[in-house]
Amino acid sequence: MTGTTRVRALAMAAVGLLIASAIPLLATARPAAASDNGQSVRPAMGWSSWSFVRRTPTEAKLKAQADALVSTGLRDHGFVYVNLDDFWQKCDDNGFVVDSFGRWSVDTAKFPGGIKALADHIHSKGLKFGFYVTPGIAKNAVTRNTPIEGTSYHAKDIADTSKTEKNYNCKNMYYIDYGKPGAQEFVNSWARQFASWGVDYLKIDGVGSADIPDVQAWDKALRASGRPINFALSNNLPVANASTWRQLANSWRTQGDVECYCGPGSNGSGYPLTDWSHVSTRFNSAASWQQHAGPGGWNDLDSLELGNGDQVGLTADQRRSHFTLWAMAASPLLLGTDLTQLDPVDKAMLTNDRLIGVDQDGVAAKRIVNSGVKQVWSKKESDGQYVVALFNTGTSGSASVSVDWSQVGFTGSGDVTDLWSGSHKGVIADSYGATLRPGETRLIRVKPADSLKVSAPSRAEGEQS
CATH class of the missing domain: 3.20.20.70 (Aldolase class I)
Known part of the structure; x- marks a missing residue:
């Protein structure tokens, strides 16, 4: 193996390990005839x-x-x-x-x-x-x-x-x-x-x-x-x-x-x-x-x-x-x-x-809310967690955007992490909402409560910014 080839192989291996550690396994459901x-x-x-x-x-x-x-x-x-x-x-x-x-x-x-x-x-x-x-x-x-x-x-x-x-x-x-x-x-x-x-x-x-x-x-x-x-x-x-x-x-x-x-x-x-x-x-x-x-x-x-x-x-x-x-x-x-x-x-x-x-x-992801400037998208990953994105697509004026967990795909409570900031928002019951500036988004990962080792949600309200 030449020096150049070795450098490339090591770099690509490092990238592969980084990506593999950052994401869940691929979902098993996939479109036909790929x-x-x-x-x-x-x-x-x-x-x-x-x-x-x-x-x-x-x-x-x-x-x-x-x-x-x-x-x-x-x-x-x-x-x-x-x-x-x-x-x-x-x-x-x-x-x-x-x-x-x-x-x-x-x-x-x-x-x-x-x-x-x-x-x-x-x-x-x-x-x-x-x-x-x-x-x-x-x-x-x-x-x-x-x-x-x-x-x-x-x-x-x-x-x-x-x-x-x-x-x-x-x-x-x-x-x-x-x-x-x-x-x-x-x-x-x-x-x-x-x-x-x-x-x-x-x-x-x-x-x-x-x-x-x-x-x-x-x-x-x-x-x-x-x-x-x-x-x-x-x-x-x-x-x-x-x-x-x-x-x-x-x-x-x-x-x-x-x-x-x-x-x-x-x-x-x-x-x-x-x-x-x-x-x-x-x-x-x-x-x-x-x-x-x-x-x-x-x-x-x-x-x-x-x-x-x-x-x-x-x-x-x-x-x-x-x-x-x-x-x-x-x-x-x-x-x-x-x-x-x-x-x-x-x-x-x-x-x-x-x-x-x-x-x-x-x-x-699928779009599950489409109401004027308010949009919500959701996808379920192979480990059972959901990723949910809330958007204000407008160019003026704030908008309060919310989604029920039932629209996302589960009921009860969910443990929420903000993916842009990395901050843990805790266990939230029933729904999630945020007030978004024009053009702003909120991206969260949600782990349904039925997969958590907890008896009750720690809070019931959605985050407001």
Whole structure:
């Protein structure tokens, strides 16, 4: 074992022990027909380049964020993926510049060492490397009629030039006709290339119902690549196809981007990264997708915009609610902020292992109260305890939010711990309530009294703040 490999193995073992000690065992009940590729037994955690770096990723920027994951201690709390999103590719007037086998070429001005060198650096830090692609085959590959690696077929043999795929960068991507010989082999060649570069996570973007053949092809290709790769789908996927996404992939974006594109830079880049309206719309999608999440496949609510304080566009209360909803939904936790400028308030949030444990428990919560700005979510973990989140989703005015234990799933009394503060609130009878500021949340763990060695509750009223 090399020194680099040893460092990575030790770091990942430490992360595994930390997460295992912070959370209960996975619940045994799980949705049917999950992907059996062995990936993402728990939701992925890490960082993605899109929100902050946006259209200007470089080797130096990615290395700096990877280094910051380590130096800030976030890696040791489970944030291990460093995901390079779009705009790593080179374009000309006809779309993507391609290599000799019709695959996108790396923009070497941005990544002079190539993608493998970047992945190697990330791996040397005990981290994992994520990458990005969209469905289809590039116009330049078809124009040049590039060969498909390892076959006698060429790009024109598999391209459906009557239809163009969704692409957010160079565009000019044709559909692939998967009824044609060579189509699967083309995707296989791309997956082998990514595996040889050290990719651990692949996001395929611009996916809709019409792209199910592409998702099937990429699922097959990644399994055959010789490397374990976490397979993520994006974005705003239709819930009508949820069972298909779950069977083929490890996560799927349930809505469009969480970014507001309201910053002062080009294409709305820069701070703020998001706003409360973009976050709060996730409450409804999390509720509608809830039944489809479970080990091996997760409802992805998009980037977690914690790390840079108020300038991201959310107050501290809203950021805690943002994190709480993502954790209750068991969404992947992929940070979108600049980790080289980590705000101390946000660092305390992100290193709260009680919150991380709620996300990593393998259970997506149900919404049990939805009344105006008042929402309550609940989930039962495998040890019989419940996690309950109360929210005031409004932007003005306090709200008194309460829930009966019978709505949560048990009756009588419960022993309550506040998960944000870690404070023990004692045994509370019948119901729980809190007065919440606009955008504020309360997150508690409740152990039903029938599992306690006590004869009576010590108090009967809910906490008021």
